[in-house]
Amino acid sequence: MDSNSRLHIADLVAGYGHNVVLRGVSLQVNQGEIVALLGANGSGKSTVLNTISGFLKPTQGTVHLDQQSITGIPPHKTFRAGVVQVSQARDLFSDLTVEENLKLGSIIKGDEALGLRQVFDYFPRLSDRYDQQVSTMSGGEQQMVAVGRALMSQPRMLLLDEPSGGLSPLFVKEIGEITARMKADGVTMLLVEQNLRLALEISDRYLILRDGKVIDGGSTDNLEGSHDDIVRTIYL
Template sequence: MTKLQVEGLSAFYGQSQALRGLTLELSGGEVLCLLGRNGAGKTTALKAIMGTVPPSSGRLVLDGRELTGLPPQEIPRAGIGYVPQGRRLFTELTVWENLEIGLMTRKTGREALEHALELFPVLRERMQQRSGTLSGGEQTMLAMARAMCLNPSVIMLDEPTEGLMPSAIAGIREAVIRLRSEGVAILLVEQRVDAVLPVADRVAFMDHGEIKAELPIAEVRANPDLLHHYVGIAARPARPATC
C-alpha cells in the first residue's frame, strides 16, 4: 500500500530552482534510494517534503492524508521521520533529551522508545551523555533513534553513512533492513553506491533537481553503466543485504 505520495514538488532557493516537479511513490516495507551527484537536489527534495524548504508547487500525501500546505512542524507529527544530513543532533542536549523531543512530537510512549533502543542498544548506556560527545556512529544511531521515537510510517535518511567507519555503516544498514521488514517506508539519500545496493528496492537517479530515471534495484545491478552515467562512478560489486 502506498504510504508516501509526492507529486510535482518544486522548490526554489531565491531565484534558483532547486527542485523541478519531483514525483515519487513509496510503499510500506520498501526502500527507495535517491542517488545523484552533489547539487542534484536530493537533500532539497527531503527538505521540501519536510517543508523546511517551502515547496512552490506540488502535492504531498501520507497514508492517504493530504499534507500539502501544512506548516513544517505538522509534517513530522503526521508521521514522517527525518534523519538530516550531518545528523543535526541537538549536540548540547543529552541523548535522553534528544530522544524525549522525538517522543514529545507525536506523544508516542515507552513502546516507541524501547523499539528504538532495541535497535541501538548502545544508546541505553549513554542516556545522560551530551550527544555532541558521542562518536560519529553513535550520533547517527541517535539521529535514527530520535526519528524512530516518532513511530513514523515513513523515514527519510539523508546520507546516514557519511563519514562513518565500516562497522558503524553495517549497523546502520542492519537497522534500515529491520525497519523495512517492519513495514516502514524508507526514502534513502546516499552518495555511497555500495551502501545503497544491498538495501534499496528501487533507485531514483536525480540530476538538476529532477528524477531522470527510476529503476528496480535488479536493473541497476545489471547495468553498472547507469551508475556511471548518473552518479559519475563505477559501481563496486554489491554486498549481500545481511552484511
C-alpha cells in the same frame, strides 16, 4: 496514486529564492518500501527531503502522505502527520544527553516507553550511554541517536539524508544492518545516500535525480554485481 502509496509526490518545483532546484520531481514510495534517491552533488536530493518535511515551500506540485495532502505545511505539522526527517547534519540537541534527545522524539506523539524499548533494541549501544552528553559521542553514535530519536514517534514515513555520511566503514555496515531490520519491521523510508553500494543493498527501488528531475529508476532486485550503468547515469 494507488492505494498502496505511502508518499506520493507529483511535479514538485522548489528552490531557494530565484534559484530553482527541483524542476518537476515526481515519485512514489509504497508502504513498507525503501526507495533510494541517488544523484550527484547539487542534483537536489536533500532539497526533495526538505520540501517533503516542510522546511522548504514548493512553488508548484503536490505532496501526499497516505492520500492526504501535506503540500507546503510547516515542519511541525508534517511531523504530526507522520513524516520524520533525519537530516545530514543530524540536528541533535548537542547539550543534552542521549535520554533527553530520545525523549524529545516523542514529545508530541508516540509512546515514550515503547519508543525507548524499540530504540534500545535497534541500538543496544545507546542504552549503555543513556546519560552521556550527545556532543561527546562519535559520529556513528550520534547518527544512531538521530535515527533512534526519529523512531521514537513511530513515523509513517522516515526520510534519511545520507545516514552513512562521514562514518567509518564499520559504522556504515552497522547502519546498513539496522536499516534492513527497520525495513523488515515495516518502516517506510526514502533514503538519500552517496554510498551507492549501501543504498542499493538496502533499498527495494532506486531513483536517479539530475538537475532537479528524476531521470531514471528501477528495482534493485535485478541489478547484477556491477553498478557501472547507474554510476554513468548519475555522473555522466
